[in-house]
Amino acid sequence: MAAQTYTNPVYSQYFADPFVWRYQDVYYAIGTGPAEAVGQVDAADQSHVFPLLQSRDLVNWMKAGQALQRPDPALGDNFWAPEVVYSEGLFYLYYSVGHQDKRHQLRVATSAHPLGPYEDVGLPLIDPSTCPFAIDPSPFQDDDGQWYLFYAQDFLDRDENVRAGTALVVDRLHRMTQLAHQPKTVLRARHDWQRFLVNRPMYGSVYDWHTLEGPCVRKHGDRYYCFYSGGRWETENYGVDYGVADQVMGPYSDAGNEAGPRVLRSRPGQILGPGHNSMILSPDGHTEYVVYHAWDAKMTARQMRIDRLRWTAEGPRCDGPTWTPQSLR
Numbered sequence: 001m002a003a004q005t006y007t008n009p010v011y012s013q014y015f016a017d018p019f020v021w022r023y024q025d026v027y028y029a030i031g032t033g034p035a036e037a038v039g040q041v042d043a044a045d046q047s048h049v050f051p052l053l054q055s056r057d058l059v060n061w062m063k064a065g066q067a068l069q070r071p072d073p074a075l076g077d078n079f080w081a082p083e084v085v086y087s088e089g090l091f092y093l094y095y096s097v098g099h100q101d102k103r104h105q106l107r108v109a110t111s112a113h114p115l116g117p118y119e120d121v122g123l124p125l126i127d128p129s130t131c132p133f134a135i136d137p138s139p140f141q142d143d144d145g146q147w148y149l150f151y152a153q154d155f156l157d158r159d160e161n162v163r164a165g166t167a168l169v170v171d172r173l174h175r176m177t178q179l180a181h182q183p184k185t186v187l188r189a190r191h192d193w194q195r196f197l198v199n200r201p202m203y204g205s206v207y208d209w210h211t212l213e214g215p216c217v218r219k220h221g222d223r224y225y226c227f228y229s230g231g232r233w234e235t236e237n238y239g240v241d242y243g244v245a246d247q248v249m250g251p252y253s254d255a256g257n258e259a260g261p262r263v264l265r266s267r268p269g270q271i272l273g274p275g276h277n278s279m280i281l282s283p284d285g286h287t288e289y290v291v292y293h294a295w296d297a298k299m300t301a302r303q304m305r306i307d308r309l310r311w312t313a314e315g316p317r318c319d320g321p322t323w324t325p326q327s328l329r
Contacts, residue, residue, distance in 0.1 A: 004057065004059060004327070004328040005325045005326060005327055005328065006059040006306065006325070006326055006328055007323070007324065007325050007326070008303075008305040008306070008307070008320070008321065008322055008323055008326075009294075009296075009303035009304055009305050010058075010059055010060075010061060010304055010305060010306055011029075011053060011061045011303060011304040012301075012303060013301065013303070014033060014034040014037075014301040014302060014303070015029070015031040015032075015033065015051060015053070015293065015302070015303060015304045016031055016032040016033075016037060016276065016293045016302040017031050017032040017080065017081040017082070017136075017214065017276045017293060018030075018031045018276070018278060018291050018292065018293055018304040019031065019081075019082060019083040019084065019278045019291075020058075020278050020280045020291045021084055021085070021086075021114075021278075021280070022280060022281070023086060023114050025056070026054055026055070026056065026114075027054065027055040027056070027057075027058050027280070028052065028053070028054050028064070028084070028114050028115070029052070029053040029054070029055070029061065029291075029304065030050055030051070030052050030053075030067055030082045030083070030084055030093070031050070031051060031053075031082070031293070031304065032050070032079070032080050032081055032082070033049075033050065033051040034301070035049070036049050036050060036078065036079040036080065037078070037080070038078075038100075039076075039077040039078045039099070039100055040077070041070060041077050041078075041079060046070065047069070047070055048065070048066035048067065048068060048069055048070060048116075048117065049066060049067070049068050049070055049079045050066060050067040050068050050079060050082045050093075050095070051063070051065075051066060051067075052064040052065050052066065052067050052115055052116070053304075054115070057283055057328070058280065058282055058283060058289065058306060058328065059306075059328060061304075064115050065115060065116070066116075067082065067084075067093060067111075067115070067116045067117070067118050068082070068093060068095065068109055068116065068117070068118045068120070069109075069116075069117050069118065069119050069120070071097065071107070071109075071120040075097045075098070075105070075107075076097050076098040076099045076103065076104070077099070078097065078098055078099060078100055078104070079095060079096070079097050080095065080096050080097075080104070080135055080136070081095065081096060081135060081136045081137070081214065081276065082094065082095040083095075083137065083138055083139060083278070084114070085139045085141070085147075086114075087141075087147070087176055089112070090110050090111070090112060090176070091110065091111045091112070091113065091114055091116075091118070092108055092109070092110055092139070092176050092177070093108065093109045093110070093111070093116075093118040094106065094107075094108050094125075094137035094138070094139055094149070095107060095108075095109070095137065096134065096135040096136065096137065098133075102132070102133060103128065103132055103133065104132075104133050104134060104135050105124045105125075105126065105128045105131075105134060106124060106125040106126055106134045106135075106137045106149075106151060107120055107121075107123075107124055107125060108120070108121055108125060108137075108176070108177050109121060110177075121177050123177075125137070125149070125177075125178075125179050126179065126181075131153055132154075133153060133154045133166070134151055134152065134153045135151065135152050135153075135166075135213065136151055136152045136213050136214050136215060136276075137149055137150070137151045138150045138151065138214075138215045138216055138217065139173070140217040140248070142219070142248050143219070146172065146173075147172075147173040147176065148170055148171065148172055148173060148217075148248055148249070149170070149171055149172075149173055149179060150168060150169070150170045150186065150215035150216075150217055150226065151168070151169055151170075151171075151215065152166050152167065152168055152169070152212065152213040152214070152215065153166065153167070153169055154166050154167075154202075154203075155167050155185075155188060156202075156203060156205075156207070158207075161188075161190065162188040162189065162190060163188070163189045163190065163194070163195075163208065163210040164207045164208065164209060164210065165189050165194075165196060165207070165209045165210035165211050165212075166196075166209075166210075166211045166212060166213055167185070167186075167187060167188045167189055167210075167211075167212045168185070168186035168187045168188075168212050168213075168215050168226065168228055168243075169183045169184065169185055169186055170183065170184055170186050170248070170249055170250065171183040171184070172249075184249050184250055185250075186215070186226055186243065186250055186252050187212055187226065187228065187243045187252050187254055188212070189210030189211065189212055189230065190254075191257065191258055193230065193231055193237050193239075193259075193260045193261070194210045194211065194212060194230040194231055195208065195209070195210050195211075195231065195232070195237070196209045196210055196211040196231065196232045197209050197232065210230075211230060211231065211232065212228050212229070212230050213228065213229055213230075213276070214227075214228055214229040214275060214276035214277065215227070215228050216228070216277055216278055216279060217248075218279055218316075219248075220311060220316070222246070223244055223245065223246060224244065224245045224246070224247070224248050224252075225242050225243070225244050225315075225316060226242060226243045226244075226245070226252055227240055227241070227242045227263065227277055227279075227316075228240070228241060228242065228243070229241075229261075229275030229276050229277070230261060231261075233273055233275065233276075234273065234295075234299070235272075235273065236266035236268060236272055236273065237260070237266075238266070238273040238274070238275050239260065239261030239263070239264050239265035239266065239273075239274060239275060240261050240263040240264040240265075240274065240275055240277055240290070240292065240318070241254055241257045241260075241261040241262050241263060242254060242262070242263060242315065242316060244315070256315075262314075262315065262317065263277075263290070263316060263317060263318050264277070264290065264292060264307075264318050264320060264321060266294075266321075267321055267323075269297065270297060270321075270323050271294045271295075271297075271320075271321040271323060272294060272295040272296075272297070272299060273294055273295050273302075274292050274293070274294040274305070274320070274321045275292060275293065275294070276292060276293055277290045277291060277292040278290075278291045278292075279291065279309060282328060282329055283328075284329060287308060287329040288308070288309040289306045289307065289308055289309060290306065290307055290308075290309045290318045290320065291304065291305070291306050292304075292305055292306075292307075292320075292321075293305065294321055305320065305321060305322075306320075307319045307320025307321060307322055307326070308320075308326075308329060
């Protein structure tokens with residue numbers, strides 16, 4: 001049988017923050033659609049949010065509806081970065097909702113079926129009065145069965161070692177719909193390539209704002225790798241790097257990334273701003289792929305792409321971003 005090939009993007013329409021999972025030999029993808037990204041979900045046809053796709057081979061994708069029954073409209077009209085996991089008979093959809101660039105909260109919805117509909121459980125995972133901006137929830141299950149939630153939130157302190165901006169946190173899930181409320185900082189921004197915007201007005205002041213977001217955790221050997229996207233999502237400095245730790249709650253280190261992201265970075269003239277990745281095994285059950293979004297050359301849409309992940313002596317590396325035919329391993 002001839003090897004299957006693919007050419008990125010594997011899905012040509014707008015599909016940001018792609019999260020892929022496999023259930024009963026079917027691949028499912030959920031992401032941030034154009035309406036969710038820019039706050040247009042109050043349109044008449046948006047009673048459900050978050051586009052869904054499905055595939056048998058990780059390459060050919062078809063639309064599969066919308067996942068989430070829209071919760072209370074007062075929560076906001078921006079819905080970002082959904083992820084779905086399965087535990088003890090239920091599918092859990094973690095996401096953030098809020099208003100553009102402010103007042104975003106983490107929430108969770110459940111369904112008995114992978115395609116939903118998912119219904120919000122009715123409470124935020126973190127009290128918005130104590131954490132007004134939290135995004136990009138990413139659940140991770142350790143070998144002992146315990147679940148954790150990685151996410152991004154804002155930090156305003158700064159010194160010679162860390163910079164103000166959005167950065168990464170982890171907390172243990174007491175149950176799938178409730179955090180232990182014992183968060184630990186995973187990684188903070190330290191470098192110029194992670195800058196989002198100079199002189200950004202935030203929280204009543206002005207900051208040299210930096211961003212780490214889109215956490216995705218993978219255990220390899222005895223170590224934990226927290227992949228993340230850094231920089232500004234509309235620019236060529238945006239890309240995927242990682243921190244590594246000996247324990248799931250850290251401490252994590254991303255030392256060695258001073259020159260920029262080590263896993264995925266822009267290819268000027270071809271691929272801009274690759275980021276917000278998830279990871280999945282190919283149909284052979286062994287080869288790992290990074291699933292991510294990137295802009296097309298004209299910046300008309302963030303599209304879903306896949307490329308092979310390799311574990312090297314220097315750490316994890318991706319064969320992408322690619323835009324020519326590739327073999328699916």
